[in-house]
Amino acid sequence: MTNFIVKKVAVLGAGVMGAQIAAHCVNAKVPVVLFDLPAKEGAKNGIVLKAIENLKKLSPAPLGNKEDAALIEVANYEDNLDVLAGCDLIIEAIAERMDWKHDLYKKVAPHIGANAIFASNTSGLSIEKLAEGFDAELKSRFCGVHFFNPPRYMHLVELIPTAATKPAILDQLETFLTSVLGKGVVRAKDTPNFIANRVGIFGMLATIHEAEKFGLSVDVVDDLTGAKLGRAKSGTFRTADVVGLDTMGHVIKTMQDNLQDDPFFGVYKTPDVLAKLIEKGALGQKTGAGFYKKVGKDILRLDTATGEYVPGGAKAADIVARILKEKDPVKKFKAMRESTNPQAQFLWAIFRDAFHYIAFHLDSIADNARDVDFAMRWGFGWSVGPFETWQAAGWNTIAQWVKEDIEAGKALTDAPLPAWVFSAPVAEKGVHTPEGSYSVTKNAYVPRSDVAVYERQQFRAPVVGAGGEDPKTAGTTVFEDDSVRLWHSGDEVLVISLKTKMHVIGDGVIKGIQRALAEAEKGFKGIVIWNTDAADGGAFSAGADLQSALPAFMAGGAKAMDPIVKELQDTFMAMKYSNIPVVAAVAGLALGGGCEMALHASKRVASIESYIGLVEVGVGLVPAGGGLKEAAVRAANESKGNDILQFLKTGFTNAATAQVSKSALEAKAMGYLKDDDVIVFNPYELLHVAKVTARSMFDAGYRAPLRRPVTVTGRYGWGTIRGQLVNMRDGGFISAYDYQLGDTIAEIVSGGDIDQGSVVSEQWLLDMERKAFVSLLNNPKTQERIMGMMQNGKPVRN
Numbered sequence: 001m002t003n004f005i006v007k008k009v010a011v012l013g014a015g016v017m018g019a020q021i022a023a024h025c026v027n028a029k030v031p032v033v034l035f036d037l038p039a040k041e042g043a044k045n046g047i048v049l050k051a052i053e054n055l056k057k058l059s060p061a062p063l064g065n066k067e068d069a070a071l072i073e074v075a076n077y078e079d080n081l082d083v084l085a086g087c088d089l090i091i092e093a094i095a096e097r098m099d100w101k102h103d104l105y106k107k108v109a110p111h112i113g114a115n116a117i118f119a120s121n122t123s124g125l126s127i128e129k130l131a132e133g134f135d136a137e138l139k140s141r142f143c144g145v146h147f148f149n150p151p152r153y154m155h156l157v158e159l160i161p162t163a164a165t166k167p168a169i170l171d172q173l174e175t176f177l178t179s180v181l182g183k184g185v186v187r188a189k190d191t192p193n194f195i196a197n198r199v200g201i202f203g204m205l206a207t208i209h210e211a212e213k214f215g216l217s218v219d220v221v222d223d224l225t226g227a228k229l230g231r232a233k234s235g236t237f238r239t240a241d242v243v244g245l246d247t248m249g250h251v252i253k254t255m256q257d258n259l260q261d262d263p264f265f266g267v268y269k270t271p272d273v274l275a276k277l278i279e280k281g282a283l284g285q286k287t288g289a290g291f292y293k294k295v296g297k298d299i300l301r302l303d304t305a306t307g308e309y310v311p312g313g314a315k316a317a318d319i320v321a322r323i324l325k326e327k328d329p330v331k332k333f334k335a336m337r338e339s340t341n342p343q344a345q346f347l348w349a350i351f352r353d354a355f356h357y358i359a360f361h362l363d364s365i366a367d368n369a370r371d372v373d374f375a376m377r378w379g380f381g382w383s384v385g386p387f388e389t390w391q392a393a394g395w396n397t398i399a400q401w402v403k404e405d406i407e408a409g410k411a412l413t414d415a416p417l418p419a420w421v422f423s424a425p426v427a428e429k430g431v432h433t434p435e436g437s438y439s440v441t442k443n444a445y446v447p448r449s450d451v452a453v454y455e456r457q458q459f460r461a462p463v464v465g466a467g468g469e470d471p472k473t474a475g476t477t478v479f480e481d482d483s484v485r486l487w488h489s490g491d492e493v494l495v496i497s498l499k500t501k502m503h504v505i506g507d508g509v510i511k512g513i514q515r516a517l518a519e520a521e522k523g524f525k526g527i528v529i530w531n532t533d534a535a536d537g538g539a540f541s542a543g544a545d546l547q548s549a550l551p552a553f554m555a556g557g558a559k560a561m562d563p564i565v566k567e568l569q570d571t572f573m574a575m576k577y578s579n580i581p582v583v584a585a586v587a588g589l590a591l592g593g594g595c596e597m598a599l600h601a602s603k604r605v606a607s608i609e610s611y612i613g614l615v616e617v618g619v620g621l622v623p624a625g626g627g628l629k630e631a632a633v634r635a636a637n638e639s640k641g642n643d644i645l646q647f648l649k650t651g652f653t654n655a656a657t658a659q660v661s662k663s664a665l666e667a668k669a670m671g672y673l674k675d676d677d678v679i680v681f682n683p684y685e686l687l688h689v690a691k692v693t694a695r696s697m698f699d700a701g702y703r704a705p706l707r708r709p710v711t712v713t714g715r716y717g718w719g720t721i722r723g724q725l726v727n728m729r730d731g732g733f734i735s736a737y738d739y740q741l742g743d744t745i746a747e748i749v750s751g752g753d754i755d756q757g758s759v760v761s762e763q764w765l766l767d768m769e770r771k772a773f774v775s776l777l778n779n780p781k782t783q784e785r786i787m788g789m790m791q792n793g794k795p796v797r798n
Contacts, residue, residue, distance in 0.1 A: 004172035004175060004176065005088070006030055006088045006089050006176050006180065007031065007086075007088055008030070008031045008032070008033065008086055008087045008088060008089075009022075009025045009030055009031070009032045009033075009087060009088070009089045009090070009091065010032070010033050010034075010035060010075075010083065010084055010087040010089070010090045010091070011025070011032060011033070011034050011035065011090075011091050011093055012035045012036075012090065012091065012092040012093060012094060012104060012108065013035070013036060013092065013093040013094035013095075014034050014035070014036040014047055014048045014051035014052075015051070015093065015094065015095065016149070017093045017121060017147065017149060017151065018034065018036075018051075018091075018093035018094070018121070019034065019051040019052065019054065019055055019062070020055070020058075020062040020149070020150055020151045020152065021091060021093060021121065021147055021151050022034040022072050023055050023062035023063045023068075023069070023072070023152070024062065024151050024152045024181060025181070026063065026068050026069075026071050026072055027063060027064045027065075027068070027152065027608065027663075027665060027681075028180050028181055028182070028681055030180060030181075031071075031073070032071075032072055032073065033072075033073040033074070033075050033080075033083055033087065034048050034051070034052070034072050034073065034074060034075065035048070035075045035076060035077060035080070036048045036051070036076060036077075037076060037077060038076040038077070038078045038079070039076075044076055044078070044079065045074040045075065045076055047076075048074040048075065048076070049074055052069050052072050052074070053069070055069050056069055058150075060150060060152070060153060061152075061662055061663070062150060062151070062152050063152075063665075064152075064608060064662075064663035064664065064665030064666060065663070065665040065666050065668075065669055067669075068665070077104070077107055077108070081107070081108060081111045082111060084108060084111040084112055084113070084116075085111055085112075085113050086113070087112075087113065087116055088113070088115070088116055088117070089116065089117050089119070089173070089176070090108070090112060090116055090117070090118050090119070091119050091120075091121055091145060092104065092105075092118075092119070092120045092121060093120075093121040096122060096123065096124070096125060096250055096254075098125055098129065098130070101120065101122070101125070101130055102130075102132075102133065105130075105133065105134070106133070109134065109138060112138065114137075115141075116141065117141050117142075117143070117169055117172065117173055118138060118141055118142045119142065119143050119144065119145035119173070120142075120143075120144050120145070121144075121145060121146060121147055122144055122146065123146055123193065123194075123197055123251065124192055124193035124194060124197055124198075124251060124254040125254070126190055126192070126258075127142075127143060127144040127160045127161070127162050127190045128162050128163065128190050130142075130144075131162045131164070136164065139162060139164040139165075140164050140165060140166045140169070141165070141166065141169055142162060142164075142165060143159060143160060143161045143162065143165045143169065143170060143173065144158065144159070144160030144161075144188075144190070144194070145157060145158075145159060145160075145173065145177070146158040146159075146160065146188075146194060147183075148196070148378075148379045149243070152608075153609075154378070154379060155182075155183060155184040155378035155379075156183070156184055156186060156196060156374070156375060156378035156379035157177050157181075157183040157184070157185050157186075158185075158186050158187075158188045158194045158195060158196065158375065158379075159173060159174060159177070159185050159186070159187045159188070160187070160188045160189070160190050160194055161187070161190070162190065170187070171451050174187075174449075174451055174453065175451060175452070175453040178451075178453045178454075178682055179453050179456060179681070179682060179685065180681065181681055182608060182680070182681025182682040182683070182685075183682070184374060184378040184461065186366075186371045186374050186375045186378070187367065187371065188365065188366060188371070188375070189364065189365055189366060189367070191364055191365050192254050192255055192257075192258040192259055193251055193254055193255060194365070194375075195365050195366050195371060195372055195375040195379075196375040196376060196378075196379030196380060197251050197379075198255075198361070198365055199354070199357065199358060199365075199372060199375065199376060199386070200376065200379065200380045201248065201251050201252060201255070202255075202264065202267065202268075202354075202357055203350070203353075203354055203357075204236055204239075204240060204248070205252070205267050205268065205271065206267060206350055206353040206354070206357075206412060207221065207225060207236045207350050208236070208271045208273070208274070209267060209271070209412070210346050210349045210350050210353070211236075211346065212271075212304070213346075213349075214342045214343070214345060214346040214349070215342065216342070216343065216346055217301060217303070217304075217312075217314055218236075218237040218291050218292070218301050218302055218304065218312075219301045219312040219313060219314045219315075220314045220315065220316065220343065221235060221236055221237060221346075222234065222235025222236055222237050222238050223235065223314070223315045223316045224316050224320070224324075224343060224346070224347060225350070226238075228316065228321065228324045229324070229347075229382075230382065230383035230384055231380070231381060231382045231383070232380065232381035232382075237290075237291035237292070238291070238292060240274075240284065240290065240291060241284035241285050241290040241291050241292055242284065242285050243284070244283055244284050244285070244286055245274060245277055245278050245282070245283045245284045245290050245291075246278055246283045248274070249270060249274065249278050252268060252270050252274075253270075255268040256268050256269075256270075262361075263360070263413040263414075263415035264357060264360075264412060264413050264415075266412070266413070267412050267413075273302070273304045276307065277290055277291070277302075289309075290302075292312065293309045295309070298311070299312055299313075300312055316343060317341060317343050319339070319341055319344075320339070320341055320343040320344050320347070323335045323336055323339065323344060324347075329389065329392040329393040329394075330392075330393055330394050330397075332393070333348070333351070333393040333394070333397075333398065336348045336351075337401060349410075351389070352401070352402050352405055352410075352411065353411065353412050354386050355386065355390050355398060355402050356402055356406065356411055356412070356413075356415075356417065358372055358386050358387060359402075359417050359418060359421050360415060360417070360418060362418075362440050363418075363440035363441055367439055367441070367446060368431075368436070368437040368438060368439040368446045369387040369431035369432065369437045369438050369439075370387075370432065370436075370437035370446075370448075370463055370466070371437075372385060372386065372387055373385020373386065373387050373388050373432075373463060374461065374463075377461075384464060385463075385464075387431050387432065387437075388432065388463065388464035388465065389464075390431075391430040391431060391432055391464060391465045392464050392465070395426070395427070395430045395431075396422075396427060399417060399421050399422060399427075402417060403416070403417055418440070420438075420440055420443070425438075425445070426438055429445075430465050431465075432463050432464060432465035432466040433445050433465065433466060433467075434466060434467035434468070435447065436448070436466075437463065437466065448460065456682075456684075456685045456688045456689075457682075457684040457685055457688065458471075458489070458687050458688055458691075459471045459474070459532075459535075459684070459687070460684060461535070461684060471497075471532040472485070472497075472532050474487070474489065475487045475488055475489040475490070475495075476488055476489070476490065478494065478519055479512070479515055479519070481508060481512070482499060482500075482508060483498070483499055483500055483506065483507075483508025483509050483511075483512055484496055484497065484498055484499060484508060484509055484512030484513075484516075485497045485499060486512065486515065486516050486519060488524070491691060491695075492524055492525040492526070492695060493524060493525060493526045493527070493528055493691045493694050493695060494516055494519055494520050494524040494526070494527050494528070495527075495528050495529075495530055495687075495691075496512060496513065496516045496527060496528070496529045496530070497530060497531055497532050498512075498529075498531055498541065500545065502539045502541070502542035502589070503531055503538070503539050503540065503541040503542065503594070504541060504542050504543060504544065504545035504547075504548075504593075504594075505541055505543065505544050505545055505568070505593045505594065505597065506544075506545035506548040506549070507548065507564070507567075509545075510567055510568055510571050513529075513571050513574075513575065514571055514574070517574055517575065517578055517580070517582075520578070520580040521578075521579070521580055524580060525580070525581075525694065525695045525698035525699070526580060526581045526582070526583060526691070526693075526694025526695055526697065526698050527578075527580060527581070527582045527583070527694065528582075528583045528584075528585055528687065528690040528691055528694055529582070529583070529584045529585060529597070529601065530585035530686065530687050530690060531585075531587075534585065534587040534588070534607065534683055534686050534687070535587070535683035535684045535686070537588055537609075538587070538588055539588045539589040539590070539591075539594070540584070540585075540586045540587055540588055540589060540590040540594050540597075540598065540610070541589070541590060541591070541593065541594025541597055542589050542591050542592070542594060543591045543592025543593040543594050543595075543615070543616075544568070544592060544593040544625070546619070546786060546789075546790065547790065549561065549564060552564060553777065557778070558774045558775070558777035558778045559774065561773070561774055561777055562770065562774050565624050565625075565770045565773055565774065566770060568593065568624075568625050569624070569625060569626055569766045569769070569770065572596060572597060572599075572600040572625055572626050573600065573626065573762070573766075575597075575600045575601060575602075576600040576601075576602075576704070576705070577704045577705070577707065578602070578704055579702070579703060579704050580698070580702075581602040581603065581694050581697040581698055581702045582600075582601045582602045582603075582694075583601060583602065583603050583604070583605055583690045583691075583693050583694040583697075584597065584598040584601035584603075584604045584605070584606075584690075585605050585606075585686050585687060585689075585690035586598050586604055586605070586606040586607065586610045586612065586664070587606070587607035587609065587610055587683055587686055588607070588609065588610065588611065589611050590610060590611070590612040590613075590672075591611075591612075591613055591614075591615045591660065592614060592615050592616050592623065592625075592627075593625045595612050595613055595614050595623075595627060595672060596614070596623060596625035596626050596627040596630070597625070598612065598672070599626065599627060599630045599672070600625075600626060600630070602697065602702070602704075603676075603677060603678075603693060603694075603697065604673055604674070604677040604678070605677070605678045605680060605686065605689050605690040605693050606664040606667065606673055606677060606678070606679055606680065607664060607679075607680055607681075607683050607686055608663055608664050608665070608679055608680070608681050609663065609664070609683070610661065610663065610664040610667060610673075611660050611661055611662065611663075612660065612661045612664075612667045612670075612672040612673070613654065613658060613659055613660030613661060613670075613672070614627045614628075614654060614655040614658065615658040615660065616655075616658070617655070617656065617657075617658050617738070617741045617742075617745075618658050618785065618789065618795035619782070619785045619786045619789050619795070620737070620741065620776060620779065620781055620782030620783070620784070620785035620786065620798075621741075621773055621776050621777070621782060621786075622655070622741060622744050622745050622748065622769065622772050622773055622776065623655055623745075623769065624769040624770050624772070624773035625769075626762075626766060626769070627655065627769075628651075628655060628745060628748045628749050628765065628768075628769050629748075629762055629765035629766050629769060630651075631648065631651025631652065631654075631655065631671075631749050632648065632651070632710055632712060632748075632749045632750075632751065632765055633710050633762065633765075634647075634651065634671060635647040635648035635651055635749075636710050636711045636712070644711065644712070644713050644717070645713045645716070645717045645720060645721075648713060648717060648749055648750070649721075650670065650671050651671055651749060652721060652745060652746060652749050654670055654671070654672070655745050655749075656725075656741070656742040656745050656746075658795075664679045665679065678693060707761075707762065709759040709760065709761060710751075710759065710760055710761070710762060710764075710765065711757060711758070711759050712750055712751025712752075712754070712757075712758055712759075712760055712765075713750045713751065713756055714750055714751050714752070714753070714754040714755050714756045714757070714758050715750070715752075715753050715754065715755070715756070716750075716756035717746070717749070717750035717751075717756070718746050718747050718750035718752070718753070721742075721746035721750070722743055722746055725739050725742045725743055725746065726739070728742075735797060735798065737781045737798055738797075741776075744772050744776070747768070747772075748765065748768045748769055748772060751764070751765065751768075752768060781798050784796055784798055785798065
């Protein structure tokens with residue numbers, strides 16, 4: 001085993017991408033120095049300092065914790081080039097000008113360490129041309145590393161070698177990007193705009209062309225090409241506005257300048273509507289107008305015929321929406337192609353154009369079909385890649401339809417589909433098979449990468465048609481019902497996977513946890529709570545299942561909820577005091593009861609994208625699964641003899657204001673994760689790290705914590721917090737009912753109307769939680785909030 005440890009990263013260029021790449025390095029605890037030109041006025045590092053300050057304002061937030069912005073080291077090319085010698089990875093991220101990049105490379109090359117990797121974050125310039133002028137040694141350590149914006153959230157990084165790049169360098173960089181920064185790496189060929197932007201921008205241009213042809217407005221196109229297709233909900237034109245129309249223009253220009261021999265070259269013409277918007281300075285979201293314009297609270301759309309902004313909001317025709325809801329891709333595509341509705345014809349046309357394009361260019365832009373699919377899924381937010389879509393809809397049928405359209409002059413070019421589309425082995429098996437994905441250059445199926453880092457992913461990103469283990473059925477099932485599956489992979493760790501919608505916690509989940517605790521004691525080293533959709537943005541748990549508890553409430557009133565809540569509390573306490581370590585593998589939403597489930601685990605292993613909080617006040621309730629009890633316990637433990645109230649304020653405020661962390665790093669600052677809890681950057685590694693953690697705890701002789709009494713602030717703490725609540729209510733910051741809920745939370749976390757410094761049991765606090773919860777259920781205002789949430793999915797403020 002050879003370790004490649006990146007001790008420090010340098011990012012050259014403090015523009016939008018450079019600053020955000022630096023921010024994500026800091027998120028991952030990688031020391032980073034951010035360079036830019038010396039400022040002409042004021043502080044010499046003013047450009048970098050301004051960029052770092054701007055990171056705190058960006059949304060979505062590039063930093064997991066805004067305070068970490070101070071950890072980015074600042075530098076300029078005049079005074080600090082010597083710092084580069086201590087950097088293991090140097091990423092250039094300046095503007096897309098070949099001449100500017102070459103000028104910078106001449107400046108920095110003499111200062112780059114002998115073993116450092118040098119990489120350009122270009123979005124489409126030739127890596128081979130960028131490397132011209134390097135000596136052979138530096139050329140062997142140079143490659144393209146293309147992050148997608150925003151780099152914290154977009155999973156894709158394209159890795160593009162030159163002919164001279166050492167294979168070991170690429171493996172090292174892929175390992176760092178995958179495990180440390182949490183990225184999905186696709187190796188691309190050195191062709192203009194690489195894979196994702198090449199296919200994605202072509203797709204946008206083809207969509208604009210076909211929308212014009214079928215007379216569809218921008219809002220209808222976005223409704224058709226967004227979530228209904230399993231793509232980014234912003235669709236086509238809204239996505240262009242977010243990316244920036246000038247940025248899109250640059251990417252199109254790269255295609256115009258370098259792809260004159262491409263039979264699709266005519267499509268690369270900048271659409272007139274786009275050219276006019278750029279000319280006017282209407283560059284999308286950053287200028288307040290593009291294909292859309294916000295006027296007050298209204299979002300207006302561009303009327304492409306007149307150039308004026310008009311009211312938007314038009315949706316797909318009902319008949320087309322029904323076609324798109326069809327689960328069987330074969331039936332869906334048949335209906336789309338045969339429909340006479342212009343919207344359906346438009347959809348078939350954009351799919352046909354995409355299939356035509358990726359088939360024609362596969363051999364030149366990517367090693368295999370899987371890389372194209374991953375690039376589009378991870379870089380453009382598609383739920384299914386274009387080759388996967390084609391194969392699922394019937395490879396040979398779709399190929400024949402595309403061929404017919406080309407011959408009938410309906411396609412964007414008359415270039416025929418390549419012969420491999422209709423030949424063995426693809427005509428028999430498709431492009432994705434269990435043995436691998438089709439490579440045109442090798443005329444063979446290429447297996448997945450065997451770089452060692454992927455051993456950390458028990459379930460790698462799936463590919464439609466490629467088979468592979470399904471996490472929903474993998475391993476040995478110990479128990480399964482509609483709520484949970486308990487299973488293992490023969491590795492001494494019992495996994496609990498929740499099956500409920502949003503993984504809400506009802507009676508079935510509670511019984512499943514109880515069963516898991518009993519099973520684990522018989523012969524497992526640990527329990528991991530992990531859900532099969534953790535890497536796909538699924539929730540850890542959205543909390544208690546109010547819907548399933550409704551019949552008990554309707555039949556027996558609020559009192560009937562008491563034993564249900566008691567069983568939840570007892571189950572979570574059994575987790576906390578289990579002698580078999582329980583590790584919560586948290587990813588996505590962990591709200592209310594989901595947060596409390598994580599709090600009562602022996603340890604938490606959390607994806608960076610974990611959004612954790614006690615949000616019960618939104619439905620007029622207070623946390624009753626031990627969340628407030630844990631706030632009191634942790635405050636008492638952290639105070640170490642000092643005034644407990646100072647340590648209690650964070651826990652109280654979090655619950656009373658229903659604050660949710662915007663990252664796992666922020667969850668640590670809020671106290672929902674402990675300092676020794678583990679944060680994982682690649683969601684595909686979450687299960688592996690959680691299992692390793694559970695086993696290592698057991699092997700180190702884990703014992704459950706002893707039950708200790710809790711020192712509380714009593715009426716002193718309650719009264720102090722109440723005073724602040726009164727000011728907030730009287731100042732109009734919170735409603736009278738928010739005040740009542742806040743006061744109830746203050747009472748519980750303080751231990752109630754008892755003396756300051758009193759010592760109580762955890763059960764005392766749990767009983768207070770439960771009593772308050774049941775009492776609030778009888779309140780009409782709480783019932784209003786619950787019904788509002790169940791009907792509209794939004795909190796009611798009353």
